[in-house]
Amino acid sequence: MSNFVDECSINLKGGDGGAGCVAFRREAHVAKGGPDGGDGGDGGSIWLVADRNVASLLAFRDHPHRKGESGSHGSGGNRHGARGSDLEVKVPEGTVVLDHASRAPLADLLHHGDRWLAAQSGEGGRGNARFLSNKRRAPSFAEQGEHGEERWLRLELKLMADVAIIGFPNVGKSTFISSVSAAKPKIANYPFTTLEPNLGVVRMDDGFEMVLADIPGLIEGASVGKGLGHQFLRHVERARVLLVLLDLAPWDDVSPQAQLDVLLNEIGSYRPDLLERPRLVVGSKSDLATNDDFDGPVISSVTRSGLQSVLGDLSALVREARESTPSIGATTLHRPLGTEISVERFDDGSWNVVGRSAVRAVALSDLTNDEALEFAQARLKQVGVLTALRRAGVTTGDTVHIGGFSFDYEEDE
Numbered sequence: 001m002s003n004f005v006d007e008c009s010i011n012l013k014g015g016d017g018g019a020g021c022v023a024f025r026r027e028a029h030v031a032k033g034g035p036d037g038g039d040g041g042d043g044g045s046i047w048l049v050a051d052r053n054v055a056s057l058l059a060f061r062d063h064p065h066r067k068g069e070s071g072s073h074g075s076g077g078n079r080h081g082a083r084g085s086d087l088e089v090k091v092p093e094g095t096v097v098l099d100h101a102s103r104a105p106l107a108d109l110l111h112h113g114d115r116w117l118a119a120q121s122g123e124g125g126r127g128n129a130r131f132l133s134n135k136r137r138a139p140s141f142a143e144q145g146e147h148g149e150e151r152w153l154r155l156e157l158k159l160m161a162d163v164a165i166i167g168f169p170n171v172g173k174s175t176f177i178s179s180v181s182a183a184k185p186k187i188a189n190y191p192f193t194t195l196e197p198n199l200g201v202v203r204m205d206d207g208f209e210m211v212l213a214d215i216p217g218l219i220e221g222a223s224v225g226k227g228l229g230h231q232f233l234r235h236v237e238r239a240r241v242l243l244v245l246l247d248l249a250p251w252d253d254v255s256p257q258a259q260l261d262v263l264l265n266e267i268g269s270y271r272p273d274l275l276e277r278p279r280l281v282v283g284s285k286s287d288l289a290t291n292d293d294f295d296g297p298v299i300s301s302v303t304r305s306g307l308q309s310v311l312g313d314l315s316a317l318v319r320e321a322r323e324s325t326p327s328i329g330a331t332t333l334h335r336p337l338g339t340e341i342s343v344e345r346f347d348d349g350s351w352n353v354v355g356r357s358a359v360r361a362v363a364l365s366d367l368t369n370d371e372a373l374e375f376a377q378a379r380l381k382q383v384g385v386l387t388a389l390r391r392a393g394v395t396t397g398d399t400v401h402i403g404g405f406s407f408d409y410e411e412d413e
């Protein structure tokens with residue numbers, strides 16, 4: 001029953017920070033006034049947020065990429081760049097987030113409003129005005145913006161039906177679900193065609209989603225194990241809303257009302273509280289109906305008449321049922337941010353330094369500039385990169401990579 005698990009991969013990229021600006025005040029009698037380059041704005045982060053109005057991961061199948069907004073660059077006159085806004089990506093309640101490679105679970109977004117920081121934004125770079133010091137009167141460099149975090153994640157969801165479709169065998173349950181969703185169940189003109197439940201996701205025009213389950217036909221005695229009904233009543237148990245389909249085409253003289261009596265009796269003897277579930281009773285195969293002693297809504301999955309209106313009624317019941325589910329306080333799940341510095345050695349003998357603070361230390365607007373280079377070196381020392389390299393066994397002449405920057409290590413630094 002693989003269609004009970006919905007899964008997808010998503011690619012997230014936090015917004016990049018804007019670059020800091022190098023600028024100098026213009027003053028009438030001074031060639032270069034004081035530095036006044038503003039900071040770049042921080043990028044926007046990406047959050048995964050559980051939302052009760054999303055029922056599946058379908059939206060990510062064809063469009064797995066989500067990008068946070070970037071911060072804008074700083075400018076002269078100490079003007080800061082604007083902050084990129086955070087992006088909230090809505091996922092169904094019950095979505096489990098897994099590491100893409102290891103499949104280790106990272107977060108469980110159980111209830112409406114639960115949120116998890118999935119891709120960290122990049123910080124804005126500082127403008128040259130921030131590097132003014134006694135020694136450095138006209139700082140000629142600024143920081144670049146930090147790149148937002150980019151990652152692939154795996155999402156998994158155990159699909160829970162919002163609506164269970166129940167009815168006698170052969171009344172058109174599978175035909176209905178296949179006409180309103182992408183589900184492709186087997187359909188045939190004999191009883192017990194459907195042997196296990198099929199799930200289908202219905203997307204309404206406003207984006208609202210609900211999951212329908214096509215349950216194998218129920219017959220009199222299903223609650224005591226007759227037919228196939230018994231084991232599948234379990235699936236009915238978990239649905240928020242029941243859709244009862246009654247065959248309007250004449251067969252064995254079993255009227256719609258007689259079908260309804262048997263069905264309600266069966267689900268009630270299985271579990272009395274199932275009779276309290278919100279339910280919609282609909283006549284099926286209206287195109288074949290010969291008498292009109294049924295006064296509820298009717299559909300024909302063949303001519304499509306009545307389908308939209310029944311879906312509208314169903315979605316209203318599902319919305320109501322979801323909202324009356326007690327809300328457990330939403331939680332923000334935190335994850336530790338990697339601030340540690342680590343050193344790895346490549347096959348060619350060169351070294352690679354990994355770690356946010358190390359990469360930031362060399363992300364300056366112009367590293368060919370002596371002043372900037374000197375500043376970067378001091379920062380690398382300060383955040384512990386030089387110590388980490390020495391511990392790892394680096395020697396003079398070795399090449400060291402940090403972010404997009406490479407240099408040759410010299411002992412006396």
Ligand SMILES: Nc1nc2c(ncn2[C@@H]2O[C@H](COP(=O)(O)OP(=O)(O)OP(=O)(O)O)[C@@H](O)[C@H]2O)c(=O)[nH]1
Pocket residue numbers: 167168169170171172173174175176186187188189190191192193194195215216217218284285286287288299300301302303
């Ligand atoms: N004329 C007409 N035939 C329909 C309609 N809906 C379903 N059928 C036919 O009725 C037969 C049974 O349809 P299914 O969808 O397999 O019925 P089911 O309720 O899923 O049956 P089980 O899986 O056996 O319980 C098929 O031959 C369908 O083509 C309808 O609206 N109009």
Ligand SMILES: [Mg+2]
Pocket residue numbers: 173174175185186187193194214216
């Ligand atoms: Mg069927």
